[in-house]
Amino acid sequence: MARFNFRLPDIGEGIAEAEIVAWHVKVGDVIAEDQQLADMMTDKATVEMESPVAGKVLELAGEVGDQIPIGSVLVVIETEGEEAPAGEGSETDAKGERTDEVAIGDGLVAPTPAQEEAIPSLEEKAPLPHAGGDEPRSGDRGGSVKAAPEGQAAPPPTPPAGGRGGALASPAVRARARDLGIDLAQVKTASDRVRHADLDAYLLYSGGSVSPRGAARRADEDVKVVGLRRKIAENMQEAKRRIPHFTYVEEYDVTDLEATRAMMNRDRGDNPKLTMLPFLITAMCKALRDYPQINARYDDEANVIHRSGAVHMGMATQTDNGLSVAVIRDADGRDLWGLSREIKRLADAARAGKASRDELSGSTITISSLGPMGGVVSTPVINRPEVAIIAVNKVEDRVVVVDGELEIRKRMNLSISCDHRVVDGWDAASFMQDLKKLIESPLKLLSA
The missing domain is CATH 3.30.559.10 (Chloramphenicol acetyltransferase-like domain)
Structure with a gap:
């Protein structure tokens, strides 16, 4: 077995170091020749680093966000064959393909042609849930009905999830109610269907205060820049x-x-x-x-x-x-x-x-x-x-x-x-x- 030191090559832009943007391998991985190792960012571009040899990854130079000097060892790879002479691998060129460049702007963007024409609707229409594969009948509450064994009475239909026992609500209304933490069973309506206007009225008369149940709170997270x-x-x-x-x-x-x-x-x-x-x-x-x-x-x-x-x-x-x-x-x-x-x-x-x-x-x-x-x-x-x-x-x-x-x-x-x-x-x-x-x-x- 031999140890191959893959050194960060000179990318040809006169830079002294590059940042590790992403690792595509970890210590212990068996890799093939030309397999992608890491993405490295210079001042102007992100470059893919590919392995010139096949073998097993023994060491990685650092973590995402670390700056690596040009010419220093990026990855140590164990290869088949005799031990490489001292310094071997230091002149190895990586195969790099520029995939992304630095964006210097203000947060605004060039729209796609579709964005130029219209903003898509915020709601997507979906059919009401119903039992079995048949189309729902008039008056169907959207619950599921389980077939009863022969000779036994069929169990009552299961009320729609998140809904009032005898009321209907579209998927968009249910989703909004979940996001707001509203229990549809508490919403009064003049018809058998809860609508967006009923949710608005509920919020108005409850002073905008709703139960915290429903949408789960997003967990705290730290994002490395x-x-x-x-x-x-x-x-x-x-x-x-x-x-x-x-x-x-x-x-x-x-x-x-x-x-x-x-x-x-x-x-x-x-x-x-x-x-x-x-x-x-x-x-x-x-x-x-x-x-x-x-x-x-x-x-x-x-x-x-x-x-x-x-x-x-x-x-x-x-x-x-x-x-x-x-x-x-x-x-x-x-x-x-x-x-x-x-x-x-x-x-x-x-x-x-x-x-x-x-x-x-x-x-x-x-x-x-x-x-x-x-x-x-x-x-x-x-x-x-x-x-x-x-x-x-x-x-x-x-x-x-x-x-x-x-x-x-x-x-x-x-x-x-x-x-x-x-x-x-x-x-x-x-x-x-x-x-x-x-x-x-x-x-x-x-x-x-």
């Missing part, structure tokens, strides 16, 4: 500590823009369905031509502001591992359909953990949207070292005065946060007003 979540926390802390933020909010009428979007989607052919994002990005790119101080990155250590000629649009995207900012390169050179395709491609890659380092770095300004869940006003955190970020709030039907008459129009707020060291309030307000002219005039927006 490691990996991507730790990086997000550090970046947010640095952004708020270093950057004097100010936020400006403006309301926009998007009635005509929404009509234009619907018209283009009806005749899109093989093109992807357009959401609001491509239109907003196009408007931002056009307006930024006159505001180079907003499409910029600030190196506050060198005291240099780099004003970018091209617009590399950061797009905040929520993933299972945390927030990620994918970058649409040269967004100002793409049309609506090209932007739509790139938005989908990058969002899919980020959510699958397949976005490359280049696709997750180098943005010059960021846009962030929660679609229909976007709230009324946002105060987004700047994606440092950028100097501005725009948050998209939800589209709502609002009653407004148009030429002295009341009309229902589609309105939306946009919030911009800026680095006050670089961008003045007048600049931000002027930019948002020019953006307003484009968004509220689709023909001007779509013209060259």
Whole structure:
């Protein structure tokens, strides 16, 4: 038998150490060649470490969250064969595949196309429980009936779980009652069915006080902040500590823009369905031509502001591992359909953990949207070292005065946060007003 020391290789990014994000093996495991050992996070990426040899795991370098220096022993593996010469394994290269990159954003996300269109219902309809496999009959209380032996009387039906002896309640009502700790047997109703309104009345007349029975209390837990979540926390802390933020909010009428979007989607052919994002990005790119101080990155250590000629649009995207900012390169050179395709491609890659380092770095300004869940006003955190970020709030039907008459129009707020060291309030307000002219005039927006 021989001991093989698998050392953490130089991942090629000029780093001195990497953090253990996850172990995929434990001491005593018998592993195969190329089997995944651990996920290691550098300043910019999570890299999978795979074993170059087969054998038995003897030692692991540390716990999740520990920092391991490049070149130090990560895993000791017992292999078949003679003892390896001193130092063998120190030059071994690991097979690494980048699966995830650091997300630097404000907690807002690029919505999926489905999120852009509508918020799903909070309740799911389900059939009432009933005995056997037959459809419930009119008047069936939803209880179960056990077949009695021949010659004996059948036992009475079992009342529905959690319900009143003679009342019915839908699964949604039962679930809500359980969450609120309400005993349905205590709820008075004028009919034989307990409804949501009956629960509301019960809460009203009981002063909002209900029995603690029902939903179990969640157990206390300690969650170690490691990996991507730790990086997000550090970046947010640095952004708020270093950057004097100010936020400006403006309301926009998007009635005509929404009509234009619907018209283009009806005749899109093989093109992807357009959401609001491509239109907003196009408007931002056009307006930024006159505001180079907003499409910029600030190196506050060198005291240099780099004003970018091209617009590399950061797009905040929520993933299972945390927030990620994918970058649409040269967004100002793409049309609506090209932007739509790139938005989908990058969002899919980020959510699958397949976005490359280049696709997750180098943005010059960021846009962030929660679609229909976007709230009324946002105060987004700047994606440092950028100097501005725009948050998209939800589209709502609002009653407004148009030429002295009341009309229902589609309105939306946009919030911009800026680095006050670089961008003045007048600049931000002027930019948002020019953006307003484009968004509220689709023909001007779509013209060259």
